[in-house]
Amino acid sequence: MKINEQDFEVYRTFLYKDSGLSITFEKAYLLESRLSPVIKKLGLNDLDALTSKIKMNDAAAKNEVIEAMTTNETFFFRDTHPFERFEKVVLPKVLESKPAGSTIRIWCAACSSGQEPYSLSIILKENAAKFAGYNFEIKATDLSDDILDTARTGRYSQFEVQRGMPITLLVKYFTQDGANWLINDEIKSMVNFSKFNLLDSMATMGTFDIIFCRNVLIYFDAETKGKVLAEMHGHIAKHGSLFLGGAETVVGITDKFKPLPGERGLYVPYDATSV
């Protein structure tokens, strides 16, 4: 299956507009290989049939193409370091700036199949005594309905749990379900999953103390990254912290956030209250 430049443009434009995903014609081979299964799944004859559906703004077809083109890869406690900083530095700082009894709001802004928010709720559970007196809300959002369904079930393969979940925590917070592992209800109930497109207005989101927006901006172009980060700035507390992925930064993208010196991957609002 070969895609011509004209059809490629149809996909490029709609992917960019609907999901922020930015692809160039050099990546046409990727589009080709990922569209074949979509054509099959939708019971269509060929690429032309799919392209017509996209041109006609067919929501189901668009959804399938977005799903096929986005990367959902994620692990529990991915990169270790951010989770350690969350527990040891960021959360204690937030607690200091809020009176006991308040609710600490945490947002996982591209949560994929749930490993990131569940890692956070396990940390909260493990430190329950230390963080007693506060309430926690973990809001986890993603663009993809399918991946959110997976996240909500909290069922992971042996491979998935082994990529990051320490064995003592696996034994403590999961039950075995044949070849899979199911996360316990007490951990699951701490996370609130919903669908949200990062390109949309965040007006209804409220204000967060901590935002994890990891390994998603990397798929956007500079302009889109800048817009998302600027919008996020309006929804993070002045004492708040933003975690980005290992290959992401605010530097050269936006002046709404600044790196926290000595803390890789961690950013604070430009107008942050002094630390």
Added chain:
Amino acid sequence: MKTCLVVDDSRVVRKVARRIVEDLGFKAEEAEDGVVAIEKCKESMPDAILLDWNMPNMTGIEFLRALRSESNGGTPIVIFCTTENEMSFIQEALQEGANEYIMKPFDSDIVQTKFEQTGLL
């Protein structure tokens, strides 16, 4: 250079595991069962041990018990690497002093993550 002892009765598994730990910068030693493994440990304690469960002569869990009762047998990081994937086995291993547990089949990324999380890397 840190050392890792690979204990498994399958030569193929030992070869695969050796490759992985060498790529992670470890010097690899091999033992085909618990008896040989404990002798090697008495000679010189490795930093890490990748340990199979089911082996002739002395099983992995018997080896672990013997190891942890040696005078400096508490130092190696012991990571089970086995097809015994039941929760009860994992719990027994942890009780006897295993530091981590890898369920077969596994890949190099999993070994690397476990090494990082136990402070070996």
